[in-house]
Amino acid sequence: MHPTPPRRLALAALPVLLAGSLLALAAPAGAAPPAAPETPETPESARIDLVLDLSGSMKQADAGGGRTRLSAAKQAVTRIIDKAPEQAELGLRVYGATYPGEDRKKGCADTQAVLPVAAMDRAARADAKSRVAGFEAVGFTPIGVSLRAAADDLGPSGKRRVVLVSDGEDTCAPPPPCDVARELKKQGIDLAVDVIGFRAPASARAQLKCIADVTGGAYTDSDDADALISDLDTLFRRGWQTYQATGKPVEGSLDGCRNAPLVTPGQYLDEFTGGRDLYYRVKKRQDQLLQVSATAVAEKGYDRGSIITVAAGPADENEPRSWLREFDQSMGWANVISTGGRSGAGGKADKPAKDDLGCVRVENKVTRSGDAAMPVELLIGIADRAPRATGVRPPEPRTGADAEGGFSFNGATPIGPGTHRQSITVGEAPFWRVELKPGQRLTVKAGVDIPGDFPQATTAGLALTVYNARRTSTLCNEDQRLTELFAGRTGHIERVCGPWEITEPSGTTGGDPDGYDVPGTYYVQAQVAEPGDRAKGIVVPLSLDVDISGTPRADHGPVFRFGGEAGQEPTASEGAKRAKPGAVATEASASKEEDDSPLDLLATPAGAGSAGGAVLLVCALTWYALRRRRTG
Template sequence: MSRLTKSLAAAGLTALVVTASPAHAQEREPGYAPTMVVLDASGSMNADDPSGGTKMDAAKTAVRDFVDAAPTTSKVGLTAYGTATGSSDAEKTAGCTDVRVLREVDTLDQGALTAAVDGIRASGYTPIGASLREAAAALPNSGPRSVVLVSDGVDTCAPPDPCAVAQELHEQGVDLVVHAIGFGVDAASRAQLTCIAQQTGGTYTDAADGPALKRVLPRVSQAALRTYQSTGTAITGTETYNGAPVATPGQYLDTLGQKRAQYYAVDVPQGATAYFGATVSFPRVQHDAPNGDTSALAVRVYDADGADCHGFESESVVNSSHGAALTISKTWDGATEAKSGDRKCRGGGRYYFSLEWSTVADNMPERTPVELLVGIEPAVTDPGPATATGDSPFTEPTGEPTAAVGGGSFNVAGTLPSSGSYTDTLQRGEFVFYRVRLDWGQGLAYRVRYEGTGSRGVDGISNATTTLYSPFRAEIDHSFTSYTGETTALPNNDPALTTAKVRYANRTADAHEDRSQSVPGWYYIAVKLGPAREESAGTPVPISIDVAVSGQPEPGPIYQSNTAGDVFGEKGTPSGTDSTASTVAATKGDEDSATGMIALAAGAAVLLVLVGGGAFAWRKRKAARR
């Protein structure tokens, strides 16, 4: 236990640490997840592709592009089904067991994988369920693992039903995520493939034709390698607030449709602050979709009688995304005020949070997995030090840089343990997450540098983006520019992106962007490298993240309650959340935990802003604080 924690305990103070990462993510070693690509080679893949050639030709081209772009240290295998038999009824028995591992999962061998792809001949049935079992058996026995499934139709061999197989793998505790791509599929096939992905916490993506598949397969595969995974306890929101499921602090997993809002109930004690957020991740839809590729989520709050709290500091919150992923976070402090007369949305009690799409991108799946986060912070008797003002200082790191591997979501974000410089390599189209822990009184400043690759030219231009998030996934700051193959830093008009010094009193700060720096815990850095303007152009880009953590830990607020399990989720922590969030324990080094923790959810999300060619840079200014 640190000296600070001991002194707080002696003084009767409670330091609140917000933690939101599943236990398996805490233990994950840096590196890429072994990934098996499962390719449909059934007879229907011989059909013409709208863009020319056959669907099988287009699929082979897409897989070759992925192999060319995959990190050299990644472990990738290839499985195909439908390659050896015809499609007559007499051949069905053999065809429905026709699943072949063409390349075992091993360190990337581009030549061998390309040769295996070139040798595929489409001819038979579609045993998706059997292929999932075969792919799972061919992957390592432990640790994060991924399958990328490309299919142009529904399983023609069930049983086993492929969605049931996916559920079976999940229930067996297999840490495996299936990302599914529907290649020119109908509604029934789309529903089946979406179910497979949702059962394992993966994503589903439509690819209408060969060019679309060529765009999305490398990106979906990169998400698999970076181990994107939706996690949480299953929950089903209702279409009205009546009968909405009650969510205690923790992380949940639901699916969100396009047509109507879904409601969830949260019991908020008098004086407490509630946090509610949602994360949706899905690879980019067609960039030339006629109605655009922007989606927007909205969260609203209602009181126990169903009264809309709009106008009572519960404005509708909307974030937009260009198709890759998005997150939304709402802090509700209505219970911190006393009930008075007939005023609505004040005081402790049951509140309802609704989540809905306000704008939907073209070609987005009818239903998408959504992670929900719920946290409840009790009332305080002493808020501790006054509101912090000013940006945290940025100091150039010294010493040799340290290699780091970012994760594909908040759940598996790469840990940057202290001040210093950290290096990674991003593929075109990747968004990755890193995390830095801040205690009360500490602040963060960081800068991202995209190293030069010499691959200049208009076709190789990509969008470079970085976003800083609070422990409850609220966006703190954001910056982007065009990456043209030359060394580029973000932000390029300021030394760094920064937080304020973390203090409880920041939640009432004059500068709105400082209010999210009101709890300690993991602060998240998301780094994005968009696809090149010409999808086949551009090479992987080395990056470095220079991190400066400033300030000495200081006493935080004194809470009215630090032992109530119903407040912190200490009893019956939902599966998929960080089990350490339910304990009172100290950990090593500068990650000493104190006596109270909020269980919050984690998700894979980054607000993407894509910019066409030309050298252009932007940063969300924090002018109110300057």
């Protein structure tokens, strides 16, 4: 079964799009479209202070496997220290760790900053782990006092989070912890507190959850050591990581290919500014194949209708497109839009280019004039039509805790068949990768456990996306839905993608015009999609089942070369590119075809505010997708 390709039917009558269209069309005619999110190109990582409960109750041996709560906490904190990015600023504060007596005044002042909030270099890591190993649990539970102190640890400015782990309620109030949380919020401090109730009794949960709710943080219950490790990992990922855009810095031309930089196989990092398209030059022989993939990155997700297009052709073409042209459109939620194409469809040689010089254009229907710069990853690959041997080996699949999803295509975690489990926060969208050969079939199933008090919304659901070897996304299956909508349901909810049938050699587009039968690296992305803020940060368990069936055959097709940049984890040297100083932000000129884009149709007053208008919009989007496919 070949799921329906996105650029033919992805814009058909989809429940999620229809709901979004009704809301969009309800706006007054002529109203300005919503502004694109203004996000920095390299989103700032939060400074985080971990506040750990070392009160006497942590000595109880009920954390699973005969372990004490203290032992489980040590293991979880050590794991965080090991995994913290070198540039991440992490501090550690404990309470109840030094005073074992009964004097309330002394016990309620028992809070110490074990580690200052600072970058986790090698020396800091070793010192931190040594200190954690010596922890003892002896005293009171002064949560409110410790929260005040943690806010001081983090300083008065910047993006900051406190992660509190407690197995019970405050035994030292006043000050009541929730009142302290309100106090911090009233001061205008940009500080959120995430809370883990570790085997916390029902009597303590209301207090702990209040701390998270008041500050805009997340609350989750952890019932054993494994859950504590997973949940703590999830909360720290939330503070540290978004999509990690990587590549060799490049500045594409804004005025055509004449002055564009020459790009060779590899991954590059550029940016969209002010609605301007990007141009690059590329050299390849007529008998070679070209792959171009582009990924636009936003921290908070895109407006529905945002479009990114890649096109390529001889440099002397007025608008390069005779080699390849593909596009993808955002339906909301996801913080990436990605698309890609390969030239030479059906084994035909590309149109000759003078001096083998071609032009690549990344069309920008994502940002507008005046918007902040937005990162764009550009992946370039070239293949000879004749098969050739390659010494590149795919990475070894990971299992268990090491199979946590990554935060970019390059950082996608390699996995194989089986079930992979972790926790994620609502709004988080991790990536995994699987390697597929001719003769194999891929089926992916994601499942999440939604708590009974989940703040439901009409468009909330489980989104599961598969990207092919060209980094182009598609619908999961023939039901044509983008997500499994919750529709008020809680408990275990699943979504299945596939099977994808790999039947063609690597250099072709195969029987599926979108290339979902071509071998190579496929990417899987899962998230609990919720466009509002009420559910952001809620921690939910995720299971990812990967099934690879069929008998693999040798791939005798061309092998694309990506310069060793693509499909690998980012290295420390792959820094993010800063905004171009003095970049001119003006409206890009539009052709007649671009004037007929879904964004322009969305802004037309006809049918605004009616269900009939929404249907008309969906039809227009479908027509536009078909037209773009034919003109490519």
